[in-house]
Amino acid sequence: MLNMDWKVFCQDTLTGDVVAGCFGTAVDPTYLNWLFSAWGWTVGVSLTALIIALLAGSIIGVFRTLPDSPWLVRFGNTWVELFRNIPLLVQIFLWYHVLPALIPVMKGFPPFILVVLALGLFTSARIAEQVRSGVQALPKGQRYAGMALGFTTPQYYRYVILPMAYRIIIPPLTSESMNIFKNSAVAFAVSIPELTQFALQAGEETSRPIEIYLGVTVLYVMSALVINRIMAFIEKRSRVPGFVAAGTGGGH
Numbered sequence: 001m002l003n004m005d006w007k008v009f010c011q012d013t014l015t016g017d018v019v020a021g022c023f024g025t026a027v028d029p030t031y032l033n034w035l036f037s038a039w040g041w042t043v044g045v046s047l048t049a050l051i052i053a054l055l056a057g058s059i060i061g062v063f064r065t066l067p068d069s070p071w072l073v074r075f076g077n078t079w080v081e082l083f084r085n086i087p088l089l090v091q092i093f094l095w096y097h098v099l100p101a102l103i104p105v106m107k108g109f110p111p112f113i114l115v116v117l118a119l120g121l122f123t124s125a126r127i128a129e130q131v132r133s134g135v136q137a138l139p140k141g142q143r144y145a146g147m148a149l150g151f152t153t154p155q156y157y158r159y160v161i162l163p164m165a166y167r168i169i170i171p172p173l174t175s176e177s178m179n180i181f182k183n184s185a186v187a188f189a190v191s192i193p194e195l196t197q198f199a200l201q202a203g204e205e206t207s208r209p210i211e212i213y214l215g216v217t218v219l220y221v222m223s224a225l226v227i228n229r230i231m232a233f234i235e236k237r238s239r240v241p242g243f244v245a246a247g248t249g250g251g252h
Contacts, residue, residue: 008208009035009215031202031212038198039219045116045194046181052120053127053180060124061131062157076128083125089186091118096190115187123180130172134165167238174231178224195219 009032010022024030029037063069063076083091095118100106106114138161146156166173188197199216203209 004211005208006211008206008211011206013205031206034198034202035195035215035219038193038195038216039223041187041192042181042184042194042219043223045112045119045184045187045192048116049119049123049184050177050180052116053123053176056121056124057127058131058162060128061135062162064128064132065135066153068153076132080125080128083122084129086122088119088122088183089189091122092186092189094118111187111190111192115184115190115192119180119183119186123176123183126176126179127173130169130176131162131165133172134169135161137168138164170231170235170238174228174235177227177231181223181227182220 007018009030010018010020011031012019012024013029013031013034019030022030022032024033060076060079063072064080066072086094092115095114096111099114100109142160142164143156146160149156151159184194185196187194188200191197195216199209199212203212206212
């Protein structure tokens with residue numbers, strides 16, 4: 001039978017003494033303070049990377065559906081294959097070690113920015129595939145209707161195509177939103193003080209890795225469930241009658 005001691009989270013990170021109420025101060029924190037700080041870093045990395053992934057993925061996904069611009073289609077296909085086929089951890093190291101050596105100005109970038117860019121662009125390839133699937137799932141009449149109204153290509157994508165496409169790819173976007181939160185764990189490799197980094201350090205310092213890792217796991221699960229419920233609500237409110245989710249793409 002495991003002897004669990006949850007008071008480990010109430011210990012002072014400097015002295016190891018148990019603190020009443022489990023919360024210390026900014027100068028003298030407990031492991032519970034540290035845990036929530038690490039959670040904040042994880043959320044920050046994930047949300048910022050998700051914004052980048054949605055913006056870049058939407059643009060690349062649209063490029064891949066432009067029949068009159070074959071060079072943009074080729075560019076989009078190259079983007080997807082490049083970022084999708086290089087392991088995420090390798091991309092993190094490329095951004096952190098290789099690119100600053102090739103582009104000196106990047107040496108001044110904080111690790112947070114480099115990790116967010118790596119994670120965001122990696123995920124953008126998967127979202128681009130989903131956007132492409134969503135656009136191609138729409139009847140061709142949608143495109144012709146926009147052209148008949150005199151819309152330019154950017155206009156009918158903005159006002160006709162993309163609003164419909166996004167509504168039918170919400171399920172795979174939900175998966176990507178959850179995946180990007182889980183994938184943020186690789187940020188520990190460049191010393192971002194997120195949940196996985198906390199678990200490694202706190203588990204070693206306290207010699208109570210079971211309690212530490214279980215606490216971290218609970219936060220990961222809670223965060224994923226919150227994302228799932230938010231996206232399920234959005235899907236329910238924006239569902240298009242008669243449509244099902246577009247092909248999930250992106251390796252699902």
